[in-house]
Amino acid sequence: MREFELIDKIKKLLNQDIIGDDTAFLEKEKLNITCDVMIEDIHFRISYPPETIGFKAISVNVSDIVANGGQPLYGLVSLMIPEYIEEPYILRVYEGIKSASEFYNLSIVGGNISKAQKLGIDVFLIGKVDRFVSRKGAKVGDDVLVSGTLGDSNAGFRLLEQKKKNYTPYELKLIERHLRPTARIDYINYIRKYVNASMDISDGLSSELWHIATNSNVVIEVYKDKIPLSNELKLFAKDNELDPYEIALSGGEEYQLLFSQKPKNFNPFLDNTVIGKVVDEGKPLVLLDGKALERKGFEHFSK
Amino acid sequence: MREFELIDKIKKLLNQDIIGDDTAFLEKEKLNITCDVMIEDIHFRISYPPETIGFKAISVNVSDIVANGGQPLYGLVSLMIPEYIEEPYILRVYEGIKSASEFYNLSIVGGNISKAQKLGIDVFLIGKVDRFVSRKGAKVGDDVLVSGTLGDSNAGFRLLEQKKKNYTPYELKLIERHLRPTARIDYINYIRKYVNASMDISDGLSSELWHIATNSNVVIEVYKDKIPLSNELKLFAKDNELDPYEIALSGGEEYQLLFSQKPKNFNPFLDNTVIGKVVDEGKPLVLLDGKALERKGFEHFSK
Numbered sequence: 001m002r003e004f005e006l007i008d009k010i011k012k013l014l015n016q017d018i019i020g021d022d023t024a025f026l027e028k029e030k031l032n033i034t035c036d037v038m039i040e041d042i043h044f045r046i047s048y049p050p051e052t053i054g055f056k057a058i059s060v061n062v063s064d065i066v067a068n069g070g071q072p073l074y075g076l077v078s079l080m081i082p083e084y085i086e087e088p089y090i091l092r093v094y095e096g097i098k099s100a101s102e103f104y105n106l107s108i109v110g111g112n113i114s115k116a117q118k119l120g121i122d123v124f125l126i127g128k129v130d131r132f133v134s135r136k137g138a139k140v141g142d143d144v145l146v147s148g149t150l151g152d153s154n155a156g157f158r159l160l161e162q163k164k165k166n167y168t169p170y171e172l173k174l175i176e177r178h179l180r181p182t183a184r185i186d187y188i189n190y191i192r193k194y195v196n197a198s199m200d201i202s203d204g205l206s207s208e209l210w211h212i213a214t215n216s217n218v219v220i221e222v223y224k225d226k227i228p229l230s231n232e233l234k235l236f237a238k239d240n241e242l243d244p245y246e247i248a249l250s251g252g253e254e255y256q257l258l259f260s261q262k263p264k265n266f267n268p269f270l271d272n273t274v275i276g277k278v279v280d281e282g283k284p285l286v287l288l289d290g291k292a293l294e295r296k297g298f299e300h301f302s303k
Numbered sequence: 304m305r306e307f308e309l310i311d312k313i314k315k316l317l318n319q320d321i322i323g324d325d326t327a328f329l330e331k332e333k334l335n336i337t338c339d340v341m342i343e344d345i346h347f348r349i350s351y352p353p354e355t356i357g358f359k360a361i362s363v364n365v366s367d368i369v370a371n372g373g374q375p376l377y378g379l380v381s382l383m384i385p386e387y388i389e390e391p392y393i394l395r396v397y398e399g400i401k402s403a404s405e406f407y408n409l410s411i412v413g414g415n416i417s418k419a420q421k422l423g424i425d426v427f428l429i430g431k432v433d434r435f436v437s438r439k440g441a442k443v444g445d446d447v448l449v450s451g452t453l454g455d456s457n458a459g460f461r462l463l464e465q466k467k468k469n470y471t472p473y474e475l476k477l478i479e480r481h482l483r484p485t486a487r488i489d490y491i492n493y494i495r496k497y498v499n500a501s502m503d504i505s506d507g508l509s510s511e512l513w514h515i516a517t518n519s520n521v522v523i524e525v526y527k528d529k530i531p532l533s534n535e536l537k538l539f540a541k542d543n544e545l546d547p548y549e550i551a552l553s554g555g556e557e558y559q560l561l562f563s564q565k566p567k568n569f570n571p572f573l574d575n576t577v578i579g580k581v582v583d584e585g586k587p588l589v590l591l592d593g594k595a596l597e598r599k600g601f602e603h604f605s606k
Binding site: 003006007009010013014016019021023024026029031033034035036037039041042043074076078080087090091094095097098101107108109110111112113114115116117118120122124126 | 306309310312313316317319322324326327329332334336337338339340342344345346377379381383390393394397398400401404410411412413414415416417418419420421423425427429
């Protein structure tokens with residue numbers, strides 16, 4: 001089963017055009033809403049520090065709200081608890097949730113607790129949005145940008161799975177970026193004011209570029225050597241004989257932003273990088289250094 | 304781990320008094336929000352018709368919105384799909400979701416799809432609420448009422464678990480009430496106008512009576528022979544040598560309403576029944592025929 005094909009069929013069945021962005025826009029209420037779940041052994045290991053699981057469950061949802069120009073306000077937490085998880089573990093997850101809600105200045109106003117076979121945390125978030133910035137707004141002539149650096153979270157995930165006894169300082173930094181990503185709330189006002197199309201990078205840059213190209217029906221050209229990489233990722237790639245750009249293009253769970261805007265709107269004070277341009281319209285296409293970019297993002301059900 | 308104790312600790316940790324009703328009230332926005340999950344082998348069997356699973360996932364959330372006087376508006380569906388579930392099954396679940404959203408006049412505006420070990424459907428619902436009717440408002444002198452009849456869903460569940468080859472017509476009716484409960488949207492305006500305290504009966508009448516008593520800090524007296532039972536439940540109890548009142552008091556997943564109001568507000572046109580009275584205040588207590596009622600509702604983690 002392919003996730004995106006299934007979503008298309010569901011959209012058709014529900015006759016809902018609104019489905020397809022990082023969040024759903026409630027125009028009348030000027031709110032945007034989203035939900036995202038984290039499940040044990042699918043999105044995290046039970047051995048991770050429980051606080052990081054709670055913090056991340058909030059971050060991934062804040063990231064979606066922010067990507068569409070929203071300011072997170074309220075959240076509900078739906079917790080699915082298996083029998084082998086003890087109360088102190090759950091309370092530590094909630095310590096992470098509390099810490100995240102303070103960091104993002106939002107209120108957890110309720111939720112639900114259910115028995116389950118595996119630990120799961122489903123978060124539902126409501127944001128306030130004046131101008132909803134979707135995946136549809138990219139225009140010919142726009143610069144295409146990303147925030148931060150890419151691939152770090154994926155490298156951190158690979159390092160965690162190596163289960164080493166000792167990690168070097170640069171490895172610990174990458175692991176931290178996987179375990180405790182922070183959503184880009186510093187971009188909220190900027191997105192609302194200047195950005196034409198936006199989404200967060202949760203499934204890998206290549207996959208997300210195709211989302212913008214498809215939804216905006218435009219041709220995007222990006223350049224490999226423009227993709228911002230951290231020094232830590234470069235060290236990781238060298239030590240593990242991997243291509244760091246490959247990791248950056250396919251690595252999921254970044255929670256950085258991918259957006260397009262008029263070149264004149266570039267703000268050098270933000271940690272953003274122009275990685276390409278919208279060069280044509282009328283068909284969806286993504287070119288990497290002139291060649292069609294393979295869609296290699298992280299997809300559920302892709303095995 | 305006891306669900307209610309855990310919820311109390313989480314409330315304390317988050318420093319959130321708002322948590323504890325069927326839904327969370329966003330006073331400024333005049334909205335109430337809720338989430339409730341259904342998980343395979345915890346809340347349903349994969350052998351149930353998939354449409355009924357989708358329909359019920361919406362109903363249980365509508366029931367919460369309605370219980371607090373809300374009118375359901377928008378929903379998100381978070382679907383957790385194991386590898387052994389095929390696409391046609393999922394689309395049939397969505398047929399049920401669509402059918403329910405038409406029935407309740409609400410819009411499913413988005414959601415999320417994730418890989419999982421067991422099928423799970425987590426629904427988030429937003430309602431519009433002018434006057435939020437909580438569990439706290441019961442007053443001395445109020446009548447205590449329930450809508451519909453109680454115990455049917457629990458009997459239907461027991462019948463399903465018997466896995467008989469053939470069911471009698473009355474048994475099929477009870478099964479239908481378990482598989483496809485409809486939330487009491489016919490009570491929305493009534494609750495807003497006349498009701499002092501309200502909640503839905505999802506964990507069993509005895510448990511819910513204690514919730515009202517505790518949250519309102521009152522003494523409630525109810526009478527066994529006033530509890531409304533369907534003819535089908537009476538037949539079931541007779542055939543299975545069970546006490547129908549026991550089933551009605553402890554049976555979960557009713558999605559009927561439990562509420563309190565001034566006696567003069569009784570409306571004989573509604574299918575509601577006075578089962579007791581609020582007789583005192585200052586301490587939480589529930590009396591059944593004069594004796595303290597054991598709290599026997601369905602609780603997760605109770606074993």
